[in-house]
Amino acid sequence: MNVAANMNRTNGKNGSNVSEPAWVRVLLTAVALGFIALFLLLPLGAVFAQALEKGWDAYLAALKEPDTLSAIRLTLITAVLCVPVNLLFGIIAAWAIAKFSFPGKSFLVTLIDLPFSVSPVVSGLIYVLIFGLQGWLGPWLQAHDIKIIFAVPGIVLATVFVTFPFVARELIPLMESQGRDEEEAALTLGAGGLQTFFRVTFPNIKWGVLYGVILCNARAMGEFGAVSVVSGHVRGATNTIPLQVEILYNEYSYAAAFAVASLLALLALVTLAVKSVAEWKINQTLVTPGSER
């Protein structure tokens, strides 16, 4: 996940003549690949195999179900609302943390990482405690006829919480590794603050931004635990794609459940592809001459 940690990838393939005997190498590679095949490839293949078990027509029909379409719509709305706010936060936080030094900085970074270490179920629960009927704001919200829990706003809030660190934690190490010489030069040459950001900083971090956004988006669209606590599972109204998958599966409509799940698996594959490209681009910008290291 951490690009900066990978930044000085040595291009040193085994130039060294110290290595294991060939049979050990083959054996270790076989065991590692076997483990990957068993735990990663097999499940991935199983999603698509079971989605298409009853043929293309059944597959497409499952995706065209009104409840499924409404789940897709809600998932898209959630991602469209969550990703930009966390993107904006990520960039601003990375600017403050990477470009300046101040006391308590590493503590602040730990706090930003916090949502990653909280169980998704607990992430959902805290919003129930605030906005639920028995919660802090519950009575007031009910008096004003505002629904947050078991409604769309709760889903969006819980998703913002669980996707909170993605962009920031990607940009902080990247911007720290780039230092601030280029920005200082731009300011000395008379550029304004925003001009410096958009003309100097942003081109340097754009692949890091893409990397953070794609991971943030994948989690926003795929979050299950937190959303399941606050959603209320109202069909056609408060079900996101992962919740729709759960409902179909629990009703024993396996083919339909896997058909809808295959959408999320495709999203995961696209995410991995974009992530690999972004990683490659980041490493490229970091090893070009003139940049640090």
Add this chain to the structure above:
Amino acid sequence: MGLFRRKHAVLPGFGPSLGYTIFYLSVVVLIPLSALFFKTATLSWDQFVTAVAAPRVLASYRVTFGSALVAAAVNGVFGVLVAWVLVRYRFPGKKLIDALVDLPFALPTAVAGITLASIYSANGWLGSRLEPLGIKVAFTPVGIMVAMIFIGLPFVVRTVQPVLEELDQEIEEAASCLGASRWQTFYRVLFPTMLPAILTGFALAFARAVGEYGSIIFIAGNMPMESEITPLLIITKLEQYDYAGATAIATVMLLVSFLLLLSINMLQKWSRRFADN
């Protein structure tokens, strides 16, 4: 990095950007999390203890932490092996396999959950082959471990991989020149260097497994006292409108997360010191 110790920064925007960071962090993360503690504080000590130490709850801790420990240990072994093979050896499709290691990060947990459950169930691809051997995976604690291994794998691989990449092979050559066998070199020279990263990866995988919900509940069977994980118990209490019980258990889970986060931070500091030497 320590070059910039100037009192007055030249770059603009420090005040507003730090201010916004702290404001947004408080609104989205800190205030909601504090709700958990305030709610717990309204319980009396007896109520709290009854909620977090009931037999069914204690059994769920055993299932959750025990399975997470086994899964993290399995990942500790195979994750290091995968990282080693990816860094040191060449084979066709290596780039693809490398990218695929992050699949558990990218694949939504509900999808992983139903897929693993169907593969390992009695008429699934693997379940149908394991059943005649008397091995049941789905709907048993073993299934919980399988799901936890799946979601934890990338943590170990991705923390060990960069350390292996930066290892100076001259050290290995020196060890070999001094007469060490390959195994001795690995055991005495490479392994100690990798150890902080391995432990960090282990702790990250463990922490993730402890809180995991989506990929587990489909394969777990969810029998109280036997294969019921703590996050599921929180949801069960919520569905029974037992807010106090749910909150108390969640507080325990949150405290455990904090402890794990703290130890992971310390491990990372340790490995960084290792790397600098």
